[in-house]
Amino acid sequence: MSFPWAKQYEPKLPLMKFLDEKLPLPRFVYNAVGAGYPVPRNLNYFWNFGVLAGFCLVIQIVTGVILAMHYAPNALVAFDSTEHIMRDVNWGWMLRYGHANGASFFFVVVYVHIFRGLFFSSYKAPREMIWLLGVVIFLLMMATAFMGYVLPWGQMSFWGAKVITGLFGAIPLVGEPLQIWLLGGYAPDNAALNRFFSLHFLLPFVILGVVILHIWALHIPGSSNPTGVEVKSESDTVPFHPYYTAKDGFGLGVFLVIYTLFVFFMPNSLGHPDNYIPANPLSTPAHIVPEWYFWPFYAILRAFTQDFLFIPAKLMGVIAMFASILVWFFLPWLDRSPVRSGLYRPVFRKFFYALLVAMAVLFWCGGAPAEEPYVMLSQIAAMYYFAHFLIILPLVSSFETPKPLPGSITEAVLGDKTGGHDAVPLATTNDAPASA
Structure with missing residues (x-):
């Protein structure tokens, strides 16, 4: 910019x-x-989460590289090598707890970052590419996290790998050969563990490359802001340093306090106790669940319980699970409102809060047993989730009457002290120039 x-x-x-x-x-x-690098002067703390996500990625890469030096990707000794790291390697317990909890905190930060983008419509022109690259990063994160969850080779690691790779078997014609190709056999074993370890080590560097593209794309139109009004003059901006380096530094300090509380005082609270039992192909856990950050998509997968015509329920669940993320790619074209910020869209804001409730229900049901009433709640929440993006968002953007926007970012911050600029015409909001 x-x-x-x-x-x-x-x-x-x-x-x-x-x-x-x-x-x-x-x-x-x-x-x-x-x-x-001038940035809008009115960015709030929700804009800190992009920097926090980058910091989490650095934590994961640094701790992961060191852990890889002591881990043995062999089904016979993988669980023991994990215990060796915990007990015998200097500071190994801290590295492993930092890595495991770092993954959870990475997803917390990214989820807040995504839903901030959804509320303030950060996916709209001229920032479509920033959003699309962000969705690619999220998909890579999910693949990396799944493969990392398999590496300790505990009970939940083994059976989670078996269930998730088994989903590919639902694809007609090519499903079973594809599943065998992914695992290197008919069940998770040494070949699968080696493949997952190699990809788990490689993908974070791929994520880093896409993050660089993400930041590069951000610097072309510049940062969005809570009003959704584009920068018009020097008074609308402040230099990134020292203003936002200080603000991001404060946010990073708060993040580190919470993160270290988990690492040092409750390091196992976000994991599953069954994963501290060595993998046993002959003993199926009573309740197989993925890590908590996969729960909403796991709930969508399990929401399909009946075949529809010639389509098996399992196949519909797999399609819906992947579609629940792929639909984000089309948001820049589904939401046609000329106003970006949810602060000025009263109808959109109500439906957005309903989406948050639906996501909370999916999180809860994804970690619960596959029984009633959780299945029914998953079905209701999943229906609203897809309806929000595919039906409600296009309809609301066509009939909603937004509130008048401030004439500039400076006016939104200082009010009448700017000299009383007129409100921005709603029809021209998305056509505002990216730079003065």
Whole structure:
């Protein structure tokens, strides 16, 4: 994003001048996260979660690389090597607890980041590519987390792998060969464990690459903001440093306090106790569940209990589970409202709160046994989930009368002190220029 009032990088030391001429990395950092990158002045703490997600990714990569040095991806000794890390490796217990709880916190941060984007319509023009890359990151995170859950080779690891890979068997014609190809056999064993370990080690670096593209795409139109009004003048922005580096630093401090409380005082609270039992193919757990961050999609999968015509219930559940995330790719074109922010869309806001309730129900039912009333609640919540994106959102955007928008970001922050700008015409909100 090009701002004529943005501060320019001016190296003073001879070494920095040399670097700026030969490899302008300091200039790149200055323009990306320094005083050379103006951002809207009204960003609230929900905008901290992008930085927190990046920090979580760094935690996962650093702890994961060190853990990989001591882990043995062999079905005969995988569980024992995990216990070896916990008991014999210096600080191994902290690394493993930091990695396991880091995955949970990564998903907490990303879920807040996603639903902030849904409420403030961060997927609308000119930021469609930022949103699409974000959905790709989420899908890669889910694949990485699933494979990581298998590696301890406990009871829930083994049976979770068996159930999830078994879903591919529901695909007509190619399902069973595809499942055998994924596992390297007819059941999870040494071949599957080696494949999952290799991909679990590789995918975080793929995620890092997509994150770089995500940030690059963000810097083209610039950050969105709670009003949804585009930047119009220098008074609408402040330099990223020191204003938002300080704000993000405070948010990171709060995050680290909560994160370390879990790592040091309740490290197993987010895991399943059955995963501390070695994998036993002859003993099926009474209640097979994935990690908590998969629960809403697992609930959607289990919501289909009856065949429909020639389509098996299992196949419909698999399609619905994947469709529940793939539908996010189409949000920029499903929501046609000229107003971005949910703060100025009273009807949309009510349905958004209903979506949050539906997601909470899906989270609850996904971790509950596959019995009534949880199945029925899953079906109701899943119906609303899809109706929200495919029916309600397009309809609301066509008939809703939004509230008048402020004339500028500065007016939204300072009110009448700006000189009394008129409200922005609703029909031209999405056509506002990306830069002054």
